[in-house]
Amino acid sequence: MSRADTAPSAASAGKPEASVAAGPVAAGPAGPAAAARAPGSPLRELLRPLGLFRSELVTTFRRWRTLALLLVLMAVPVLVGIAVKIETSDGGSVGGGEGDGPAFIAQVTNNGLFLVFTSLAVTLPFFLPMTVGMIAGDSIAGEAAGGTLRYLLVAPAGRTRLLLAKYATTVVFCVAATLAVALSALAVGALLFPVGEVTLLSGTPVSFGEGLLRTLLIALAVAASLLGLAALGLFVSTMTNSGVTAMAATVGLLITVQIVDTIPQLHAVHPYLFPHYWLSFGDLLRDPVYWDPLLKNLGLQALYVAVFGSAAWARLTNKDITA
């Protein structure tokens, strides 16, 4: 690669200090702190590049748009919970029979914990990844559109470091979005339905405690399912200077891939589509856990992260910043 790369490394710590001390302004009134670049402890020096990540996190999660996305996600379990409650208030069962409606929905009336699984199953095909696509798509392109990208780069944030901070923040958002659904569902489920011992899909009863633990694992599996899409969105984001375009393109890709995944004639490509194993999280509710699809999902996500992460890096580090 042809550009100065600014990936964090311990070797960066010493050099700028030395040259500044030699500069003419070290003692000048321009020094809002002559100590601005005074070396701290070695640990501080190592952690300093994390400042950008922290700033990125704060900036993203203080944004009204991010909070609105999380609120929308939190509203889904409320709607599902109320719908189930109303439909079953006369003693009937959901959907009037077996196999109708989203996965797990029939068990919700017996155990509020199943509202978490139902809500994740409802949001995972579209809502949840859509929010991730928006955050990932906007990450670089949004900065380019606002012109702030050029100022971050002359700060100098470093192209690699910026990309890492952006991806790490998107990953945190994946977790936050999943937890928003799960925690909201847990609260609504506990409020509207009885909770207690959980009967797994394989018929084995486990304690409520173990049920919660498995729920946490499921939330993590769902969050991990979104990592591939996050990398794809990041790559799209480096391709354009318009945040809206990048968001729309990423969400458009998501929809296309979801459709392709349902066309039987294209079954040859299905195992390589990032959403193909998304619903494998249900296998964590079996005893013993059926690991195969779960691991396949993780492997596929890792592949997408590697491929599109590298592509995003290659693109951003060679891109002319003209916006």
Next chain:
Amino acid sequence: MTDAAEAVVETSGLTKRFRGGQVAVDSLELSVPRGSVFGFLGPNGSGKTTTIRMLLGLIEPSGGTARLLGEPMPRAARQVLPQVGALIEGPALYGFLSGRDNLLRYDAADPTADPRTRSTRVSEALERVGLAAAGSKKAKAYSLGMKQRLGLASALLQPRQLLILDEPTNGLDPQGMREIRTLVRELADDGITVFLSSHLLDEIEQVCSHTAVMSRGKLITQGTVAEMSAGARGRLAVTTPDTAEAMPVLKEHGVTDVTVSGDRVTGEMPATDPPDLADLNAALVRADVRVRAFGVERASLEDVFVALTGEGFDVAG
């Protein structure tokens, strides 16, 4: 690295050809001496911003090299850029953050900036550009001039060796422009090199020690402002009601390109062996020309600029 005689910005054969084949910057040989206030001039579309973007490592040159503070760009970006403050084609802010939070974010993007003193640095930078009172206001509610000031504040977050300011007074009120001029002078007194592009030529004339002129991607001239202004000879101007009588007298004394407009007669003084102005005036009076005002008007930088880059209003395609 900080040899006083050395150029702070040095380019050699620097060229940028955009996709589509347009040459925005053509074999630029620029040299900005340390400690100077360097005015970078040129009509719209002449390649100033493109040059600045290459200097800062934002775009890759198609040819040639650029050195900033003696180090090659963009390779040494990480070592060099913390010592360079920049304003590129206007400020860019996060509208949903306050002015203060904008600065905190830009400061956090610099890996060499100490997080423990971040808040003090930001306060002092806000103070310096007169935004201390408006620091907690959301940036989207800022006026154009306030945004410009905030952009300048981000360039002044750290002690810098070089400031690169692309049209820093754009959108500022007269007080704001004055303050920026004062600020630039102060910074220069501290030994900071200031490289600024501007279309306000009297401003360049007031603050800059050196200047360079671009036209259609090429560097036409560079040197000290004094040299530039001296290069263009002033015009002789006589204000008189007797313009018809004045013309032959002036021509007799070797004044060329004599023109009349209203009660003013102007002309070029001869380059070699110019007549003494006192003798010329006496000659006019002897010829019964009633002189109201008389003298050589020094060419402004604007005249020099127009002479170098042409009168046309249309931007080169």
